[in-house]
Amino acid sequence: MSTGLIIIACLALIVIVIIQIGKVTELAAKIRGEEAVQFESNKRTANFMLLFLIGFLILTIWSAWHYKNWMLGYGPHESASAHGGALDSAFNITLFFTGIVFIITHIALFWFAYKYRGRKDGVADFMPHDTRLEVIWTAIPAVVMCFLVIRGLVAWNEVMADVAEGEDSIEIEATGQQFLWHLRYPGADGKLGTRNFKLIKAGENPLGQDWMDDKNLDDFMPADIVLPVGKKVRVRITAIDVLHNFFLPHFRVKMDAVPGMPTYFVFTPTKTTEEYRQELSKYPEYQQPSDPNDPKSPPLWKAFEYELACAELCGKGHFSMKKIVRIVSEEEYEKWVKEQQSFYLSSIRGKDFDPRKDEVLDIEVRQRKQDFDTAVDKALSASKPEEKIIRLNYVYYKTGSAELDGKSKYELDNLVSVLNKYPNMTIEVSSHTDSDGEDADNMTLSQNRSRSVYSYLTEKGVAAGRLRTRGYGESKPVDTNDTEEGKAKNRRTEFQILTQ
Numbered sequence: 001m002s003t004g005l006i007i008i009a010c011l012a013l014i015v016i017v018i019i020q021i022g023k024v025t026e027l028a029a030k031i032r033g034e035e036a037v038q039f040e041s042n043k044r045t046a047n048f049m050l051l052f053l054i055g056f057l058i059l060t061i062w063s064a065w066h067y068k069n070w071m072l073g074y075g076p077h078e079s080a081s082a083h084g085g086a087l088d089s090a091f092n093i094t095l096f097f098t099g100i101v102f103i104i105t106h107i108a109l110f111w112f113a114y115k116y117r118g119r120k121d122g123v124a125d126f127m128p129h130d131t132r133l134e135v136i137w138t139a140i141p142a143v144v145m146c147f148l149v150i151r152g153l154v155a156w157n158e159v160m161a162d163v164a165e166g167e168d169s170i171e172i173e174a175t176g177q178q179f180l181w182h183l184r185y186p187g188a189d190g191k192l193g194t195r196n197f198k199l200i201k202a203g204e205n206p207l208g209q210d211w212m213d214d215k216n217l218d219d220f221m222p223a224d225i226v227l228p229v230g231k232k233v234r235v236r237i238t239a240i241d242v243l244h245n246f247f248l249p250h251f252r253v254k255m256d257a258v259p260g261m262p263t264y265f266v267f268t269p270t271k272t273t274e275e276y277r278q279e280l281s282k283y284p285e286y287q288q289p290s291d292p293n294d295p296k297s298p299p300l301w302k303a304f305e306y307e308l309a310c311a312e313l314c315g316k317g318h319f320s321m322k323k324i325v326r327i328v329s330e331e332e333y334e335k336w337v338k339e340q341q342s343f344y345l346s347s348i349r350g351k352d353f354d355p356r357k358d359e360v361l362d363i364e365v366r367q368r369k370q371d372f373d374t375a376v377d378k379a380l381s382a383s384k385p386e387e388k389i390i391r392l393n394y395v396y397y398k399t400g401s402a403e404l405d406g407k408s409k410y411e412l413d414n415l416v417s418v419l420n421k422y423p424n425m426t427i428e429v430s431s432h433t434d435s436d437g438e439d440a441d442n443m444t445l446s447q448n449r450s451r452s453v454y455s456y457l458t459e460k461g462v463a464a465g466r467l468r469t470r471g472y473g474e475s476k477p478v479d480t481n482d483t484e485e486g487k488a489k490n491r492r493t494e495f496q497i498l499t500q
């Protein structure tokens, strides 16, 4: 409040000073004769005009030259995408023409202001109309503009061409939200799953992915954009709340993210992050420390990262919508993709809000088979008998009963196929319980459970002579029986490879 008052007081003071100066000038004019003072003032202004003409022209040209290696499109900042060169040259051609016009108009404006200042005996020419002049200054800009617009359109159509059906490319998705980007990759199937805005729930399902769509199950949401060099990328761009803008300055990619209307941009990165750094390292501008307060920090070129920014002023946290973009070799990319966790499997699967929690998914069946085969291979090459025991992690029974749950069949089928693969293999199937209930009951239950597995295997054609069953009740715990977790570990069915 008080600051406001001070500002108002200052402004009032300035106004008073200006009025007073005006009065003094008026008085001086009366004393010396009005005309003489006017012409003197005209001359002074005209000289300033001339000074500004030269000074400003030098400043613009000097600064353009001085900062050229910091500007996109110049020095080390050649476009890092396949289409970027076309856009850069369109910009350069526009800059060439507008640059000429800028210099001519700048000189004419200030030179004329100087030359035709008010002078004693100076008389202005009067020219009511000149058709030739009208034609010239209409035709020239029209022709130049046509050329620029047509050239720009051609470049735009090239840049905006969508991916052709069946073309080798990657599709990723970027969704803007105040104030962050959600990135989504399609996972192993190469396809992004469907979304429904009605399913959006903060903390559970930020993008409204429909988990009943299998394509969603392997989609992953990384923190940074990582892409292989030389591969066509289609970015599907959406927004959840307000307008955002997906901007990759080094790749000349810029597209609005509009709520309710997906947009896209297709581009091919042509330089890895490392190659871009190497290019920067050749310029003295990029040798200074990346942190101005720490002279020991790595030089700017070494610390360089491509970035994703939001180029739409979307609110007060707008500045924080930055993400790192890494362009790597094809091999590095494949390795990175393998390390990524599916959002569904890591954050949704098995939770109360998982609509498919009672279902065994194809993706899990595949994963479990892989894990099972790996465990078998390990046991086969092991020498000690206790290392030849494999736990059947996904064999379930009805509570307190020996009846197999339907979901057990996947794991048991894995066992069947291993037994078919190794016809000389014989095994012992053994079951264990936790310590709840009577010892004798537990013993019977575990024996019956092993028998159930035996029945399943023989029904699938495994010779009975290759199987032995046992029940150990609660006699061989692998963990404490004092916690629910420990008890769950103790309740188990295993098999041991006897001969192979």
Ligand SMILES: [Cu+2]
Pocket: 176, 243, 244, 245, 310, 311, 312, 313, 314, 315, 318, 321
């Ligand atoms: Cu934004």
